[in-house]
Amino acid sequence: GNSVTQMEGPVTLSEEAFLTINCTYTATGYPSLFWYVQYPGEGLQLLLKATKADDKGSNKGFEATYRKETTSFHLEKGSVQVSDSAVYFCALSALSGNTPLVFGKGTRLSVIA
Amino acid sequence: SAVISQKPSRDICQRGTSLTIQCQVDSQVTMMFWYRQQPGQSLTLIATANQGSEATYESGFVIDKFPISRPNLTFSTLTVSNMSPEDSSIYLCSVIPAVEAFFGQGTRLTVV
Numbered sequence: 476g477n478s479v480t481q482m483e484g485p486v487t488l489s490e491e492a493f494l495t496i497n498c499t500y501t502a503t504g505y506p507s508l509f510w511y512v513q514y515p516g517e518g519l520q521l522l523l524k525a526t527k528a529d530d531k532g533s534n535k536g537f538e539a540t541y542r543k544e545t546t547s548f549h550l551e552k553g554s555v556q557v558s559d560s561a562v563y564f565c566a567l568s569a570l571s572g573n574t575p576l577v578f579g580k581g582t583r584l585s586v587i588a
Numbered sequence: 589s590a591v592i593s594q595k596p597s598r599d600i601c602q603r604g605t606s607l608t609i610q611c612q613v614d615s616q617v618t619m620m621f622w623y624r625q626q627p628g629q630s631l632t633l634i635a636t637a638n639q640g641s642e643a644t645y646e647s648g649f650v651i652d653k654f655p656i657s658r659p660n661l662t663f664s665t666l667t668v669s670n671m672s673p674e675d676s677s678i679y680l681c682s683v684i685p686a687v688e689a690f691f692g693q694g695t696r697l698t699v700v
Contacts, residue, residue, distance in 0.1 A: 518693040
């Protein structure tokens, strides 16, 4: 079956540090890949997505590239801010609205000033 | 896209009671998904709700404990029955109109 393996946290970084959160997946076919973010006390919101191999999703300075050869979708940001402190979830989806997302375990990021 | 209104946003309930959570979507969708997020954990799928048929439950979740209604293509409810402190979690509904998933804001439930 489909699965997502995500780097476990917590991760603590100083402001302006470089961030990488690793995510690898196992899936049949060609899934879409997502990063969701959950800020303290809030629901999940989409951070970025990629729907086919070699696509790069980007938003708010975050980037992730869909690497089919390594089955990876690592999240990166060149310079984190305190406001980026949140829990980040990697997820995959079959190409159908009738199939729920499969989530990684989540990575808690804390950015200190 | 889809906008989901979920309520209540939070509640504190006595053990042994039940709570019904509602999700209203601003567009028609075939499937709605219900998740549980225990403290500090990822999302666990409870069940998939399809309009006009019984919900499909994941391993470890049963209809008697988590009855679901799906009366039409824009609305669903999840009831947490006979609650115990172990049911304290965030409950979320979700829809996938195309590829991307959209979530309600979540219901933070505390059972005392």
